[in-house]
Structure formats: C-alpha cells, structure tokens
Amino acid sequence: MGGLTLPPPPPPRFKAKNLHLGILNHPSPWMKLYFYTWPVLVLYHVVLQSFLDFNVVYMILSVAKFPNPRFGGSGNNGGGGGRNWALGAAAYIACWLAWILVVCVVYELVYSFVRRWRLREFSLPSHMYFY
Numbered sequence: 001m002g003g004l005t006l007p008p009p010p011p012p013r014f015k016a017k018n019l020h021l022g023i024l025n026h027p028s029p030w031m032k033l034y035f036y037t038w039p040v041l042v043l044y045h046v047v048l049q050s051f052l053d054f055n056v057v058y059m060i061l062s063v064a065k066f067p068n069p070r071f072g073g074s075g076n077n078g079g080g081g082g083r084n085w086a087l088g089a090a091a092y093i094a095c096w097l098a099w100i101l102v103v104c105v106v107y108e109l110v111y112s113f114v115r116r117w118r119l120r121e122f123s124l125p126s127h128m129y130f131y
Contacts, residue, residue, distance in 0.1 A: 053092070060088055
C-alpha cells in the first residue's frame with residue numbers, strides 16, 4: 001500500500017573469543033548421543049533405587065511370611081515371628097512412597113523447576129543468586 005519499508009536490522013555481533021556458533025548447526029555425534037541420553041542420565045537414579053527397594057521389600061516380606069522356625073516364639077520375646085518383619089516391610093514401603101512423592105516429585109520436579117524458571121520482577125539475572 002505504498003508504506004515505508006525499512007531494511008532489516010543488522011545481525012548482532014558477539015565479541016566473545018570462544019564463541020563458536022557453528023557447532024550448533026553441526027553438532028558432533030557425541031553431543032547428539034548426550035542430548036538423547038540426558039533424560040536417562042537425569043532420572044536413572046529413581047528407577048535404579050526403586051528396583052533395589054522392591055528387592056528389599058520382597059526379601060523382608062519373604063522373611064515375614066516364612067520366619068525362621070529355629071528361634072521359635074511369637075516375635076515378642078526375641079523369637080522369629082513374622083509380625084515384626086511385616087511391620088518393618090510396611091515401614092520400608094511407606095518410606096519409599098514418601099521418597100518418591102516428596103523428594104522426587106515435589107522437590108526435584110516441582111520445586112526445582114519453579115525455583116529455576118519463575119519470573120522475578122526487577123531482579124538480577126539468575127546466575128547472580130545463590131541457591
């Protein structure tokens with residue numbers, strides 16, 4: 001419509017000596033491998049710890065179901081009763097659930113995400129804060 005057209009602004013110039021933007025266009029195979037394995041590297045501890053915890057719970061429940069008959073007794077007098085082992089297994093499962101919900105979900109996913117990505121009005125850059 002006959003409007004005034006302005007030329008595009010010049011591209012910004014970066015004066016950092018070690019800035020090589022060409023590696024972003026053609027990343028190395030190691031960087032591609034690292035990019036695709038990053039979720040595994042970040043979350044593998046949850047899967048591994050849960051696997052080990054399930055094995056421990058299985059062993060405790062096996063002892064609770066089939067206590068050692070050599071010691072005898074009902075479990076209250078130092079015997080081999082399974083009631084205390086079942087209580088220990090329930091406590092272990094409760095601690096595992098608390099770890100999954102509180103530490104992994106609330107702290108590592110929600111709180112750490114909000115702390116890092118929240119918007120602060122009139123604040124310094126994020127690298128200026130001490131966490």
